[in-house]
Amino acid sequence: MNFPFESLKACLPELEAEASENDRDGSFPVAGLALIRSFGALSAALPKSLDGCGFGTDPGGATALMQLLRLTGEASLPLGRLLEGHINAIRLVARYGTPSQLRQLATHIRDGALCGIWVTETTNPVHILRNGTTLTLEGEKAFASGALHVTHPLITAETPDGETRMLIVPVDKNRKAAASIGGLCGMRGSGTGRFDFTGIGISPEAIIGAPGDYLRQPEFSAGAWRGMAVALGGIDRLVTLLRAQLIARGRDTNPYQRARIGEALIARETAALWTCKAALVSDDDVIPPADIAGTVNLARMAVERAGLDVIELTQRGLGLAAFIRTNVVERIMRDLATYLRQPAPDETLAEAAATFIRRDLPQP
Template identity: 70%
Template sequence: MTFPFESLRASQPELEEEASANDRDGGFPIAGLARLRSLGGMSAALPQALGGFGLGTEPKSSTDLMRLLRLTGEGNLSLGRLLEGHVNAIRLVFRYGSAGQLHRLAAAIHDGALAGIWVTETTNGVRMTRVGSTYALHGEKMFASGALHVTRPLITAETTTGETRMLVVPLDAARKATESIGGLCGMRGAGTGACDFSGMHVTPDALVGQAGDYLRQPEFSVGAWRGMAVALGGIDRLVTLFRKQLVARGRETCPAQKDRIGLALIAKETAALWTSRAARVAEDAALDPDEAVAIVNLARIAVERAGLDVIELVQRGLGLSAFVKTNVVERIMRDLATYLRQPAPDETLAEAATYFTHNEFSRA
């Protein structure tokens, strides 16, 4: 059983059209999620025994998962972000949760649930307190993609003893959430906002894994490759549109524009090679964990640099037309620039450089 990638590719014009509409009105990619669900994309990360394709949860599946995330990002980066968070939540429950928890999550997903990862704290971070046979939650999460739509977020919460635990919290329409975080300029279709969990109670079976599992290496760092794959899709689309718009304007024969096209293609392929390497490293259990983390950290910075380079080349090559809102390029550049703002890039690069200062780069 293989994922219908060509059907997803054929859906890209409608995904892009919805992305532009959502950017204008702050809408949510309902149709895009429905299309992914109809193709099996929302259950793709579940093991085959639970009705999925095993992408990211079974051996030698990283290439196909990378393709799924890349194609989705090419059509709609906001939709790609939601799929990435959904896959990440499944992966963490698979990696650290019980068989029963994974079965329950799989059943909810087949019934239409949308999972996600909400871990960014406000000044009022989420805390959990034992109250009888349940845990009472207090506090909120911010930068939560799909704040009004995710129904099975995996969140982190601090215990009374200062430990960090993961929980999958069922949410319904009564949630205390908002999509507004102050006018985000890009990725407007991802429905990013905040959710207040104060007053909610969960049972012990909501807890996933043990204290500290969320930050446990190498899983914590190497999983970043999935976000790179989505960003790569955005880079793909931007380079394609750049070439096509230059041709349409009869500017592709200009020597300076030829140089820009060549540099954009180099940047795109650089991002693709680093993402592919990071994906293989992430599923290689034989590789030293510290080296795996260092390689993926380098890949994060390489993909970010490639994306920013492509944005600059497109802006220089298309001039002011790249800044006109009716040009889809303008929206994709904003989405990509926003998506590339991953946390702690300086620290990520420094840690990787420190490792490879004292160790050789693996040829495996």
């Protein structure tokens, strides 16, 4: 299966228009998701043996996956977030699940399933309750992207023995979910809400991998490169819009504006190089797990810094025009700033730096 990248590129304006429309009331990208599904984006991460493209699951598939996520993020960061979560779930099942579990998930995806990864706890975390041979869930997840639309979320839950397990939990239309997070300023079009799993029964087949697999390195840290690829797409779009709007206003010959454009291009290329390095390192089984995790964590910090720099350069370059709601730049800056806000940045940087105090970064 060859992925139609050119067809996806041709639809970027359409996807961007939907993202702007959905931002107004926090609507879910129904049309955009259907469009990228028609291109095969939702099955692209499945192994080639299961009629996928092997993006991120077969050896050598990281570069193409980076291109897919980057393009989707360029068109719509909320849609890119949903695609990245879907692919993340597939990747975890492929890595830690059984062949039977992966085949079953592939069947669901071909039948139209949307996966997601919901691991953020509320004050009522998810637990697995056992009553004889019956397993049921109790508790909630917060910041669940696509809370009303994901059909097969991968979640973490605590067992009666205090162990953390991963589960794929099919959910139906009778779900107990909040449609959105009230007051969220960016990524409003990703349908991020809360989901209550209380009372949902599961089978033993729903449990993926062994206790502690979700936090196992290098996968726990390495998977962050896929989010970087989506963010890189948002950075791409901001740089393009900065240049286009300065040209339209006849400000592109101003030396100070040219300096801003130059700095924005440097920041974008820095983000691209670090994301590519993280993707290649994560795809290399020879590199020690600690080095993979450390490299990806450094890349995560570099991409965050690049994104924030491009946002600031866009604001300074365009002035108050960048803050007008009808300017697509305003929405993309909010989406990108929200998307870049990942947990524990200081701890991540310190741990990554400690890994390479006495040795250099790996060269894939």
